Amino acid sequence: MVDNLLQLTPRGLYCELGGFYVDPYEPVERAIVTHAHSDHARPGCRKYLAALPSQHLLRLRLTEEAEFTFVDYGQSLDVGGVKVSFHPAGHILGSAQVRLEYRGRVEVVSGDYKLESDLTCKAWEPVVCHRLISECTFGLPVFRWPDSAVIAGEINQWWRAAAEEGKCCLLYGYAVGKSQRLLSLLDVSIGPIYTHGAVEKACQAYRVSGVSLPDTEYVGAVERRDTWAGALVLAVPSAHGTSWTRRFGNCTTAMASGWMMIRGTRRRRSMDRGFVISDHVDWPSLLRAITASRAESIWLMHGYTVAVARYLRELGKDALALGQRTFDGSEDAEYLT
Amino acid sequence: MQDFVRLFHALDATTKTNEKLTALRRYFANAEAADAAWATYFLCGGKLKRMISGKLLRQWAAEQADVPLWLLEESYHAVGDLAETISLLVIGGADEAPQSLSEWVEHRLLPLAGMEESLAREGLRDIWWHTRIDARFVLMKLITGAFRVGVSKRLVTRALAAEFRIAPEVMAHRLMGQWQPTAEFFKSLKRAEQDGPLPSKPYPFCLAHAWPASDPLESLGNCEEFAAEWKWDGIRCQLIRRDGQVFIWSRGEELMEGRWPEIEQAAAELPDGTVLDGELLAARSDGRILSFAELQRRIGRKRVGKKLMQDVPVILLAFDLLEQAGTDIRALPWTARRQQLELLLSKLPDSAIRINGLIEAKSWQEWVAIRESSRSMHAEGLMLKRRDACYEVGRPRGTWWKWKVDPYTVDAVLIYAQKGHGRRANLFTDYTFAVWNDDQLVPFAKAYSGLSDVEIQQVDRFVRSHTNETFGPVRSVTPKLVMELAFEGIQRSSRHKSGIATRFPRIVRWRQDKQPEDANSLEDLQALLPPEAPA
Numbered sequence: 001m002v003d004n005l006l007q008l009t010p011r012g013l014y015c016e017l018g019g020f021y022v023d024p025y026e027p028v029e030r031a032i033v034t035h036a037h038s039d040h041a042r043p044g045c046r047k048y049l050a051a052l053p054s055q056h057l058l059r060l061r062l063t064e065e066a067e068f069t070f071v072d073y074g075q076s077l078d079v080g081g082v083k084v085s086f087h088p089a090g091h092i093l094g095s096a097q098v099r100l101e102y103r104g105r106v107e108v109v110s111g112d113y114k115l116e117s118d119l120t121c122k123a124w125e126p127v128v129c130h131r132l133i134s135e136c137t138f139g140l141p142v143f144r145w146p147d148s149a150v151i152a153g154e155i156n157q158w159w160r161a162a163a164e165e166g167k168c169c170l171l172y173g174y175a176v177g178k179s180q181r182l183l184s185l186l187d188v189s190i191g192p193i194y195t196h197g198a199v200e201k202a203c204q205a206y207r208v209s210g211v212s213l214p215d216t217e218y219v220g221a222v223e224r225r226d227t228w229a230g231a232l233v234l235a236v237p238s239a240h241g242t243s244w245t246r247r248f249g250n251c252t253t254a255m256a257s258g259w260m261m262i263r264g265t266r267r268r269r270s271m272d273r274g275f276v277i278s279d280h281v282d283w284p285s286l287l288r289a290i291t292a293s294r295a296e297s298i299w300l301m302h303g304y305t306v307a308v309a310r311y312l313r314e315l316g317k318d319a320l321a322l323g324q325r326t327f328d329g330s331e332d333a334e335y336l337t
Numbered sequence: 338m339q340d341f342v343r344l345f346h347a348l349d350a351t352t353k354t355n356e357k358l359t360a361l362r363r364y365f366a367n368a369e370a371a372d373a374a375w376a377t378y379f380l381c382g383g384k385l386k387r388m389i390s391g392k393l394l395r396q397w398a399a400e401q402a403d404v405p406l407w408l409l410e411e412s413y414h415a416v417g418d419l420a421e422t423i424s425l426l427v428i429g430g431a432d433e434a435p436q437s438l439s440e441w442v443e444h445r446l447l448p449l450a451g452m453e454e455s456l457a458r459e460g461l462r463d464i465w466w467h468t469r470i471d472a473r474f475v476l477m478k479l480i481t482g483a484f485r486v487g488v489s490k491r492l493v494t495r496a497l498a499a500e501f502r503i504a505p506e507v508m509a510h511r512l513m514g515q516w517q518p519t520a521e522f523f524k525s526l527k528r529a530e531q532d533g534p535l536p537s538k539p540y541p542f543c544l545a546h547a548w549p550a551s552d553p554l555e556s557l558g559n560c561e562e563f564a565a566e567w568k569w570d571g572i573r574c575q576l577i578r579r580d581g582q583v584f585i586w587s588r589g590e591e592l593m594e595g596r597w598p599e600i601e602q603a604a605a606e607l608p609d610g611t612v613l614d615g616e617l618l619a620a621r622s623d624g625r626i627l628s629f630a631e632l633q634r635r636i637g638r639k640r641v642g643k644k645l646m647q648d649v650p651v652i653l654l655a656f657d658l659l660e661q662a663g664t665d666i667r668a669l670p671w672t673a674r675r676q677q678l679e680l681l682l683s684k685l686p687d688s689a690i691r692i693n694g695l696i697e698a699k700s701w702q703e704w705v706a707i708r709e710s711s712r713s714m715h716a717e718g719l720m721l722k723r724r725d726a727c728y729e730v731g732r733p734r735g736t737w738w739k740w741k742v743d744p745y746t747v748d749a750v751l752i753y754a755q756k757g758h759g760r761r762a763n764l765f766t767d768y769t770f771a772v773w774n775d776d777q778l779v780p781f782a783k784a785y786s787g788l789s790d791v792e793i794q795q796v797d798r799f800v801r802s803h804t805n806e807t808f809g810p811v812r813s814v815t816p817k818l819v820m821e822l823a824f825e826g827i828q829r830s831s832r833h834k835s836g837i838a839t840r841f842p843r844i845v846r847w848r849q850d851k852q853p854e855d856a857n858s859l860e861d862l863q864a865l866l867p868p869e870a871p872a
Contacts, residue, residue: 140408140411140412140415141402141404141408141409141412141426142412142415142416142422142425142426143425144425259763261425262415262416262417262421262762262763263349263416263418263421263474263759263762264416264417264418264757264758264759264760264761264762264763264764265762265763267349267759267760268760268761268762268764268790270352272350272351273350304411304415307408307411310407310408311404311405311408314405
């Protein structure tokens with residue numbers, strides 16, 4: 001049996017047998033993409049292969065001339081003799097774990113994933129493999145997500161209280177995925193929902209893909225509005241503190257991110273509230289996913305790779321933290337964007 | 338307990354003073370006196386005696402959470418706070434804690450101190466099991482002694498004063514010194530009648546604002562309206578002589594008993610009902626002031642030996658008189674208080690308590706020139722005080738100015754970085770800087786502050802992408818970034834590889850225009866050292 005289907009190269013995870021990269025860091029000839037976030041789906045490649053439900057989001061991000069192939073979850077495709085298939089990762093709409101099979105050897109690239117429920121994308125499914133290449137953005141035991149229904153309750157309570165005080169709510173989250181998940185958790189009876197441009201574009205792509213979301217209105221399309229009191233605006237974190245937010249007048253701000261678990265990051269954001277809601281696995285679900293994969297070898301990428309690898313090795317598993325580039329350069333991806 | 342936890346999180350969630358004030362008032366209005374007393378104690382910076390060592394806490398938390406100790410340490414570096422790390426890590430309960438704050442502190446926390454190790458461990462596990470994350474975090478903060486929530490004692494004073502309709506300066510006085518957080522004490526804060534005398538009770542200190550070095554002094558008005566004194570680098574203290582006793586309070590409101598025998602002895606000569614404000618300094622018998630480094634040899638010593646007293650004698654340079662013949666004279670103008678002070682101390686020749694001399698000048702320019710000589714006097718600069726001002730509470734604007742000499746500055750290269758704590762958790766914000774010694778970079782100072790949030794983010798990204806080696810939490814990075822550092826003083830040091838130690842190093846600006854080659858050398862730093870003292 002072949003030992004390694006994938007290896008880490010300076011341009012990213014590479015499958016020599018099939019002649020393709022998975023989520024390459026730089027433009028390559030042939031790229032398999034796990035999902036439509038910019039640190040995974042980079043422009044400039046000649047050919048892209050991805051899961052079918054991600055097509056509208058991917059086209060939003062990768063507008064250039066390139067050859068796109070989309071296959072549905074569970075369907076397999078032969079790429080240079082390697083059997084490739086996509087399986088739901090539960091991270092955002094169309095996010096996938098990539099399964100590679102060659103002469104009985106199976107390796108899975110998790111991409112970003114979560115085990116919690118999310119109405120806006122298909123739930124994660126375990127995929128049995130010999131080697132799992134997993135993300136571990138939140139791979140420390142201090143990260144244990146509270147129940148998202150409880151957090152949804154807190155967000156709605158915050159909105160309701162602000163509406164009663166005549167304030168506008170600015171809720172910051174990543175434009176693709178996080179914002180739509182938040183939208184699915186909001187209680188639309190409280191007030192109208194508006195969106196920042198980047199969020200609105202992603203919402204449209206979700207709707208075109210068949211995901212039903214509450215009605216939203218793009219802030220830029222609002223001609224004149226005397227008061228934003230009682231409204232909730234979904235925006236990207238980079239808009240915080242800019243002149244764009246001035247139009248909303250008296251408002252209260254909040255950030256939705258897994259990093260809000262840590263008091264320091266919460267306070268550094270200088271927002272009124274921080275809601276712990278993440279589209280990545282927390283510590284218990286990371287361990288659960290690893291067990292469910294029955295992998296005999298685990299490679300770790302993104303985040304606390306060294307710590308997770310050491311922990312798994314102490315449990316008697318074969319685990320490896322992948323290269324310096326991913327050592328923790330992407331650790332902050334979620335809150336820097 | 339739960340209302341105190343809610344107060345903590347409300348204070349933690351806002352940066353607006355008015356919202357903090359409202360939250361504090363709401364709490365004090367509804368809390369039982371016994372709980373409010375403890376709340377006041379903790380909010381004013383009071384700590385519990387250490388109950389359990391950090392080492393044991395870590396060990397027990399790791400055991401309870403079923404993770405190896407190194408993984409707890411790893412988590413700690415990401416979280417940047419031990420109490421928070423532990424409360425996130427351990428497996429806990431989901432319900433609100435029913436007991437009150439005073440019950441928690443008196444029946445669950447304080448007893449941990451005297452317990453046998455195995456019992457303390459059980460006690461702690463019990464606390465973890467039965468608390469929800471919000472309360473657990475606050476309790477762990479109390480246990481580790483790191484309870485801080487962005488309110489000053491001044492703000493707590495304001496809230497209490499407003500809620501109970503007491504004048505703020507009276508409330509400030511009631512909260513001075515060392516008191517026991519009991520229900521009786523809290524009730525006494527609320528009482529309307531005048532305060533009776535309590536011999537040891539100090540007055541709130543009047544603090545000065547820094548005068549920005551770049552601003553012209555002329556904007557203060559006429560120089561004749563001001564008096565100038567040296568601003569010493571010692572220990573600010575208040576000396577109380579009442580009821581035949583002597584009390585020396587530090588600015589941190591610590592009663593320094595038995596630490597400065599020569600001052601206590603000299604104070605016994607003062608008439609009863611006298612309160613002085615001044616600076617405690619190390620000085621030769623001829624009156625020459627010694628550096629802070631010398632004074633440091635006596636700081637922290639609870640018992641002072643004869644030898645040390647001979648080597649490092651101390652004096653109190655008094656600069657204000659707050660109480661005379663048992664009467665509070667803080668409302669008098671500075672000129673009148675000064676006159677009384679001079680008269681009082683003229684009766685004590687050759688005493689360890691002396692008067693801080695005035696520096697006469699006919700123009701602002703004269704003071705500008707005198708200030709330049711501060712370092713040779715072991716002074717930090719000048720103090721400017723309005724002659725007609727009363728002795729105020731807190732840090733008023735415009736009456737007292739500290740006007741420090743410009744700090745030393747050098748350009749240095751960032752070579753190590755470590756993640757910060759608290760608000761800077763998980764960000765590389767603690768840096769070690771080096772200067773050139775031939776072709777080697779020698780580390781000489783650590784600096785934590787001075788960059789903007791945006792710059793911190795940029796440096797953080799630089800560190801992550803230019804790490805060469807990691808030693809535990811410390812990263813060694815490619816020496817590329819040059820920063821201008823400022824510091825107040827420089828000393829020889831055998832403890833540092835570079836042979837020098839700087840006082841209060843901090844970042845002035847990021848010199849993006851400079852290359853590492855342009856940074857200063859160790860030689861440049863050595864040139865700033867004071868001449869070697871004769872042996």
